[in-house]
Amino acid sequence: xxxxxxxxxxxxxxxxxxxxxxxxxxxxxxxxxxSIATISKALNDSYEISPDTKQRVLELAKKLNYTPNPYASSxxxxxxxxxxxxxxxxxxxxxxxxxxxxxxxxxxxxxHVLIYLTHENLLKEQAILKDFQNGRVDGVLMSISSQSxxxxxxxxxxxxxxxxxxxxxxxxxxxxAMVQTDDLHAGYLATTHLLKKGCRKIAFLSxxxxxxxxxxxxxxxxxxxxxxxxxxxxxxxxxxSSEETAYEIIKKMLSRNKKPDGIVGSVEKLATxxxxxxxxxxxxxxxxxxxxxxxxxxxxGLLNPSLSTITQPAFEIGRxxxxxxxxxxxxPRFNLKExxxxxxxxxIERDSTGQK
Amino acid sequence: xxxxxxxxxxxxxxxxxxxxxxxxxxxxxxxxxxSIATISKALNDSYEISPDTKQRVLELAKKLNYTPNPYASSxxxxxxxxxxxxxxxxxxxxxxxxxxxxxxxxxxxxxHVLIYLTHENLLKEQAILKDFQNGRVDGVLMSISSQSxxxxxxxxxxxxxxxxxxxxxxxxxxxxAMVQTDDLHAGYLATTHLLKKGCRKIAFLSxxxxxxxxxxxxxxxxxxxxxxxxxxxxxxxxxxSSEETAYEIIKKMLSRNKKPDGIVGSVEKLATxxxxxxxxxxxxxxxxxxxxxxxxxxxxGLLNPSLSTITQPAFEIGRxxxxxxxxxxxxPRFNLKExxxxxxxxxIERDSTGQK
DNA sequence: GTGAAAGCGCTAACAC
DNA sequence: GTGTTAGCGCTTTCAC
Numbered sequence: 001x002x003x004x005x006x007x008x009x010x011x012x013x014x015x016x017x018x019x020x021x022x023x024x025x026x027x028x029x030x031x032x033x034x035s036i037a038t039i040s041k042a043l044n045d046s047y048e049i050s051p052d053t054k055q056r057v058l059e060l061a062k063k064l065n066y067t068p069n070p071y072a073s074s075x076x077x078x079x080x081x082x083x084x085x086x087x088x089x090x091x092x093x094x095x096x097x098x099x100x101x102x103x104x105x106x107x108x109x110x111x112h113v114l115i116y117l118t119h120e121n122l123l124k125e126q127a128i129l130k131d132f133q134n135g136r137v138d139g140v141l142m143s144i145s146s147q148s149x150x151x152x153x154x155x156x157x158x159x160x161x162x163x164x165x166x167x168x169x170x171x172x173x174x175x176x177a178m179v180q181t182d183d184l185h186a187g188y189l190a191t192t193h194l195l196k197k198g199c200r201k202i203a204f205l206s207x208x209x210x211x212x213x214x215x216x217x218x219x220x221x222x223x224x225x226x227x228x229x230x231x232x233x234x235x236x237x238x239x240x241s242s243e244e245t246a247y248e249i250i251k252k253m254l255s256r257n258k259k260p261d262g263i264v265g266s267v268e269k270l271a272t273x274x275x276x277x278x279x280x281x282x283x284x285x286x287x288x289x290x291x292x293x294x295x296x297x298x299x300x301g302l303l304n305p306s307l308s309t310i311t312q313p314a315f316e317i318g319r320x321x322x323x324x325x326x327x328x329x330x331x332p333r334f335n336l337k338e339x340x341x342x343x344x345x346x347x348i349e350r351d352s353t354g355q356k
Numbered sequence: 357x358x359x360x361x362x363x364x365x366x367x368x369x370x371x372x373x374x375x376x377x378x379x380x381x382x383x384x385x386x387x388x389x390x391s392i393a394t395i396s397k398a399l400n401d402s403y404e405i406s407p408d409t410k411q412r413v414l415e416l417a418k419k420l421n422y423t424p425n426p427y428a429s430s431x432x433x434x435x436x437x438x439x440x441x442x443x444x445x446x447x448x449x450x451x452x453x454x455x456x457x458x459x460x461x462x463x464x465x466x467x468h469v470l471i472y473l474t475h476e477n478l479l480k481e482q483a484i485l486k487d488f489q490n491g492r493v494d495g496v497l498m499s500i501s502s503q504s505x506x507x508x509x510x511x512x513x514x515x516x517x518x519x520x521x522x523x524x525x526x527x528x529x530x531x532x533a534m535v536q537t538d539d540l541h542a543g544y545l546a547t548t549h550l551l552k553k554g555c556r557k558i559a560f561l562s563x564x565x566x567x568x569x570x571x572x573x574x575x576x577x578x579x580x581x582x583x584x585x586x587x588x589x590x591x592x593x594x595x596x597s598s599e600e601t602a603y604e605i606i607k608k609m610l611s612r613n614k615k616p617d618g619i620v621g622s623v624e625k626l627a628t629x630x631x632x633x634x635x636x637x638x639x640x641x642x643x644x645x646x647x648x649x650x651x652x653x654x655x656x657g658l659l660n661p662s663l664s665t666i667t668q669p670a671f672e673i674g675r676x677x678x679x680x681x682x683x684x685x686x687x688p689r690f691n692l693k694e695x696x697x698x699x700x701x702x703x704i705e706r707d708s709t710g711q712k
Numbered sequence: 713g714t715g716a717a718a719g720c721g722c723t724a725a726c727a728c
Numbered sequence: 729g730t731g732t733t734a735g736c737g738c739t740t741t742c743a744c
Contacts, residue, residue, distance in 0.1 A: 071430040072721035304660030428737035
């Protein structure tokens with residue numbers, strides 16, 4: 001039996017390891033004395049095939065450990081059962097939680113997830129999207145890099161009929177689905193919180209003014225300040241997406257005489273950098289300065305002092321973005337263009353904006 | 357010109373959006389009155405093709421935004437320029453930094469990275485690997501799930517000649533490359549550190565005894581204790597990979613009368629859970645209890661109190677694992693079986709093991 | 713230097 | 729209910 005098996009199924013393989021090549025439909029056909037087409041239909045549970053044949057085929061397939069060649073199917077179907085996730089970085093609590101949400105949906109749908117990191121670099125982002133123009137992926141989930149002022153590469157992709165859903169960092173000029181949090185309102189909340197705590201000179205640490213999320217968070221900041229009766233001496237500090245540069249800029253600001261008494265960190269990284277600098281400069285949080293930041297750190301409560309945060313629903317944002325994308329993939333008539341999902345962030349008050 | 361272009365190149369497309377379909381080799385051939393074969397060769401910079409023709413082909417390709425169909429090439433080449441990364445989770449500082457390292461290498465090599473999360477679930481892990489048996493990926497980087505006592509699925513994959521490199525959580529029974537840190541020594545260092553600080557009753561928080569990394573870290577713990585002259589009352593606490601369960605187990609232990617005076621967290625999560633519980637129970641770190649943990653938290657220094665860590669070279673582990681894998685992909689004679697890379701962790705002393 | 717043709721593994725008309 | 733065949737887009741002999 002073993003020899004028969006070897007001859008009929010693996011007899012044509014030139015290799016010293018009979019396990020090294022995978023079994024194909026052709027092999028099943030030969031073994032069962034059926035045609036290739038019949039096997040294919042049986043494997044795809046076609047109504048044309050008799051139950052008996054189906055069973056024989058499936059049994060042999062299982063026995064020989066048959067798995068279809070994904071690229072052959074993709075070539076025929078013109079679909080890859082694969083989606084791409086394009087994001088600035090992965091070593092970030094927001095993005096890693098978002099990936100989690102995306103992966104959960106993809107796994108459930110039997111889809112594969114390609115991951116691409118832009119490291120905030122527009123050129124990389126362009127190269128990555130360009131590669132999607134020929135069917136490598138059925139759809140794309142994306143959070144744009146902070147350098148992205150240009151967006152032709154995204155338009156190009158959309159013109160190739162590749163469904164695209166933005167999450168978190170969106171591009172408002174592009175007419176497609178986006179899943180975000182209520183950045184403006186959250187920025188407003190954070191700032192109002194500091195004002196209520198008595199801050200008169202709040203610094204809004206911006207990362208990059210081009211970025212949709214920063215723009216909106218900053219608008220919220222400005223709205224809160226404008227509405228506030230007691231005019232203070234608030235300002236925006238333009239930091240950088242480079243950690244080193246941001247460190248220098250913030251340190252310089254905190255070393256001046258007229259320091260702020262409150263800080264809104266528009267992204268997590270800026271808050272942790274600020275903490276480190278306050279330690280160095282022996283500035284006391286919250287007595288010398290209060291801090292609140294957009295952050296998904298699960299251990300915000302364990303920091304010294306615990307960090308008040310605007311916490312974004314990262315997992316949910318990823319999950320909902322993926323769900324929208326799969327809607328579009330499953331129902332070609334589904335119109336992504338009109339979809340705009342906003343999932344609220346929550347303010348969690350902790351000691352970094354406390355009284356003492 | 358535009359009309360001519362439309363007719364010759366896109367004239368055969370039945371669609372209301374002329375941008376919706378991608379241009380193929382066939383289209384280039386028609387436009388230039390050359391054969392498909394010539395175009396293919398020109399695009400691949402074959403020596404057979406005249407410089408003049410090459411240039412004309414490349415120019416037109418650029419003009420029409422030609423990109424090759426990746427699945428057609430994969431089908432022919434029997435290689436996908438894609439690797440898979442299989443790991444327990446992504447919302448973890450170690451793994452996200454490792455992904456960073458992997459992605460850096462892959463991007464440089466022009467490879468694509470598929471990501472799969474097992475969520476510590478053996479069944480998922482098996483299903484994922486099974487899908488790799490037919491050429492979906494050229495190679496696999498993997499950190500096994502804590503449930504994985506069985507390993508036939510991994511053996512199966514290796515038998516299909518798919519290069520596999522383990523990183524961090526390896527499987528010693530499988531004869532293939534692995535990139536790890538010096539877990540035993542690190543466990544020894546951590547424990548010795550606590551002993552030096554005067555701890556007499558150290559609890560080693562284990563996640564899962566099956567796991568290679570936990571086993572070795574625990575061995576280091578036991579070695580340190582055995583070597584120590586003053587016999588103490590040290591012990592191992594078997595926690596769980598489920599966060600909730602771990603929380604209950606640790607809380608129960610810390611609520612007892614005879615609490616430990618020192619803790620080694622074998623993974624980051626267990627340390628942060630312990631911090632939270634100490635807060636709840638009003639246990640003072642380091643005076644009531646000292647803590648050191650395996651952790652890659654970049655903000656370990658900002659915790660309250662700052663956390664002494666065994667910090668693993670996560671990025672480097674990912675990077676080196678990827679480099680090994682590409683060695684194997686580029687040189688088929690390269691033998692992964694003998695490769696065993698150990699990159700040391702470093703102990704960083706902070707306040708959680710301090711005197712006060 | 714260029715082209716015709718076979719084929720990677722699979723699917724889907726269309727015969728029978 | 730099963731088989732024949734064409735073809736997805738690309739590469740690669742082998743002719744010319």
